[in-house]
Amino acid sequence: MAVYTLAFIAYAVDVARRSAAKPVPAEARELVGAGALAGADAPARPDAPARPDASAPLTTASRGARIGFALTVLAWALHLGGALLRGLAAGRVPWSNMYEFALTGVAVIVGVFVLSRLWKDLNFLGVFITGLATVFLGVATVNYYVEVTPLPPALQSYWLVIHVFVATLATGFMGLGTGLSILQLIKEKRDNGFLRSLPSPVQLEDLAYRVGVIGFIFWTFTLMAGAIWAEHAWGRYWGWDTKEVWTFVIWVIYAGYVHARxxxxxxxxxxxxxxxxxxxxxxxxxxxxxxxxxxxxxYSGL
Known part of the structure; x- marks a missing residue:
């Protein structure tokens, strides 16, 4: 949590710096870049520091964002180590109660963000992801922490590994998509300061949709795997249990999202x-x- 907090601060400082920076007009950037006069008669100095440019790409020219990402990777590595040690102490996968699911789920959300770098540079989501990780881990530690306990009989199944892990993957992608959607809404209302360095609302929407579809696919499998596990554990595929109903409600919302768009x-x-x-x-x-x-x-509330 401490390293996630440092990463959040680094990202927040970078956002504040970019929000306060005045954009350099395109014509001025072209002239300076070509070695034209900068001002009345003073030549541009090649060794002069570049002016802050809020319209520059966030991740390619920002030291704060690079520091934030490096700290995020470090925090994620420590986070994975903590989850692994919890699993070794319990002698099972570490997601049988709310604390463990939060521990694993947040690790997956951050992991999706970190590994997305291989596909698309989403460093502009750093404040959202690290802030979410810090808050969720803090709440889980304060309110949901429990000592290692044996598994209830219903959880003593290989479906625990499959069902819950796929659910955490779905949550990770949906969380990333939600961050993109929030930025889309903000950018549609305002487009100044830090927001100028983000992709356009249309690009953010397209990215959010792609990530959301992946999450929806994983959630569909979660629903199916849960029904199969319920038949193994309780002798029926569906029983209108509150948790089952809400899992289906979430599926309906995302199915509506995918279909409507x-x-x-x-x-x-x-x-x-x-x-x-x-x-x-x-x-x-x-x-x-x-x-x-x-x-x-x-038992999921233990």
């Missing part, structure tokens, strides 16, 4: 809000449903 032409803020509502339902399912609704999944 792909076939109904829902673009812009409506598309973004659907993804945000879906991720909010995931958080509600993990917190409120686990703690305050009775059912066969009550």
């Amino acid at each position: 792909a076939t109904r032409g829902w673009r812009g803020s409506r598309s973004a809000w659907l993804q945000i509502i879906g991720f909010t339902a995931i958080i509600f399912n993990f917190t409120i449903v686990n703690q305050f609704f009775a059912g066969l999944h009550a």
Whole structure:
């Protein structure tokens, strides 16, 4: 958590610096770049420091963003080590209760962000991801921490590995997509300071949709695997348990999101809000449903 906090600070400082920087007009950048006069009669000095440019790409020219990403990778490595040690201490996979699921789930969310660098540079999401990781881990440690306990009989199955791990993967991609959707909405309303360095709202929406579709595919498998596991554990595929119902509600929201955007032409803020509502339902399912609704999944609140 301490390293995630340092990463968040580095990203936040970079965002503040870029928000305060005045953009350099394109004509001026071209003239200076070509060695033209900078001012009335003073030649441009090749060794002069570059002026802060809020319209420059966030991750390629920003020292703060690079430091933030390096700290995020370090925090993620320590995070994975902690989850691995928890699993070794328990002699099982570390996701049988709310604390362990939060520990693993946040690691997957950060991991998706870190590994996305191989596909697309999403460093502009650094403040959102590291802030989310710090808050979620803090809440989980304060409110949900429990000592290592034996698995209840219903969890003593290989489906625990499959079902819960795929659910965490889905949550990771959906969390990343939600961050992109939030930035899309903000950029649609304002486009100054730090926001000038982000992709356009249309590009953010396209990225959010791609990531959201991957999350939806994993969540579909989560729903199917949960039904198969329920048949093995309780002798029925579906029993309208509160947890089962909310898992299905989340699936319906994301199915509506994918369908509405792909076939109904829902673009812009409506598309973004659907993804945000879906991720909010995931958080509600993990917190409120686990703690305050009775059912066969009550062990998930341990």
